[in-house]
């Protein structure tokens with residue numbers, strides 16, 4: 001990309017980056033003994049240490065100028081004011097209303113959405129508590145023992161992450177399962193372990209047009225009817241979450257009984273809505289409210305803190321700095337807690353679906369690379385797998401290490417080992433080790449963020465997820481892109497549904513390229529078509 005196409009703030013940052021090429025992170029700590037305190041932030045139960053980054057005071061000033069140049073404060077206000085920040089769909093992105101203080105109005109135009117939000121929360125509470133209390137019974141009068149949430153993308157990843165993250169040693173309510181992929185093996189394995197009389201299926205789809213979810217919901221219904229359930233029993237065993245009432249009714253479910261959501265909530269921002277029902281069923285409605293409260297605390301902080309003390313803005317600017325001025329192409333998420341194992345996958349959707357865009361809000365080609373490739377895994381496992389490349393590979397691989405300070409399992413040795421490894425990795429990446437043998441040398445000077453959750457509870461999890469939501473928004477603002485649409489997903493969907501029909505019906509394939517046609521033929525041959 002020609003430097004001339006870059007804005008003044010980016011040009012200043014790139015020039016500044018050249019002056020830092022010889023600086024070592026360890027020297028920055030030598031020069032400033034207060035660095036560890038100054039480059040850290042705490043918000044209730046969430047602590048961010050960003051001191052092990054290639055940042056000086058000047059870098060922070062220039063990054064703040066970058067945010068100001070992109071009018072970040074104005075965009076934050078637009079976001080919270082319910083303005084149509086999702087320009088290509090003419091909608092607000094108003095997920096903050098789902099977790100807002102119920103006493104305060106949250107308006108889109110003239111309409112306060114809080115009464116509707118409160119009404120759905122009340123329905124969620126009633127339903128989830130009835131399930132947990134054994135008062136919701138199946139067709140033979142026994143309480144529901146298993147909830148299967150059928151949904152994909154945003155209708156799966158957030159709820160599945162939170163259900164797993166907050167799990168204790170034993171379920172405290174019905175067992176909660178997820179069915180996302182249209183994978184026959186997964187469907188068969190799950191159904192084989194269930195009793196239709198004590199299973200409830202929640203079909204979660206904002207659009208209720210998602211092919212995978214419909215196929216899995218059809219399979220669940222067929223199984224239910226084949227295993228002894230009757231049509232008149234369906235309302236006890238199937239409920240929907242959707243904005244699309246007519247499609248819910250067409251599927252054969254009572255649209256009035258469906259849990260509503262809104263087109264101003266993007267799928268990947270929807271775990272705070274009725275989409276989060278599995279979380280309330282698994283952990284109780286009080287926990288769900290705590291999750292919302294944690295996110296609300298982060299919303300307040302994001303809206304009010306100055307950029308240099310604003311956790312989401314700082315994380316975003318650090319990411320932009322490596323992406324835009326150091327050629328970093330990826331961002332790794334490494335939680336040192338297996339309960340957060342789905343966090344990398346959840347953030348892949350949040351970040352890459354939001355910011356994997358090639359044109360700006362007004363349709364011009366972007367002048368900087370946008371979304372990094374988000375990836376990761378759980379520590380310490382990844383130390384025995386891919387962290388080698390962080391220590392000695394030539395690429396710059398920015399990483400967030402996430403840990404939980406308090407042990408919640410009563411297993412001190414395990415807890416201490418996990419956290420010692422997290423801290424040790426960050427230290428080793430920065431310090432490196434010089435040896436006479438170059439093969440054994442770790443050059444060091446490699447950055448990382450460390451996020452320590454005081455404890456892994458619903459409130460702190462809410463804070464963490466809202467932190468990454470707003471971080472993603474800030475990056476999108478600086479790139480001048482719309483973080484709330486996902487038009488790229490549509491093309492693949494269209495082609496897949498045409499190919500599916502061609503596989504099934506054996507249609508002519510002349511309009512395909514030879515590679516695609518040959519692949520379709522192979523699949524047909526496998527089916528004997």
Ligand SMILES: O=P(O)(O)OC[C@H]1O[C@H](O)[C@H](O)[C@@H](O)[C@@H]1O
Nearest residue numbers: 153154155205206207210267489
């Ligand atoms: O909730 P649904 O309408 O079924 O959508 C499920 C998912 O599928 C789509 O393809 C989108 O890319 C995702 O953003 C969305 O979360």
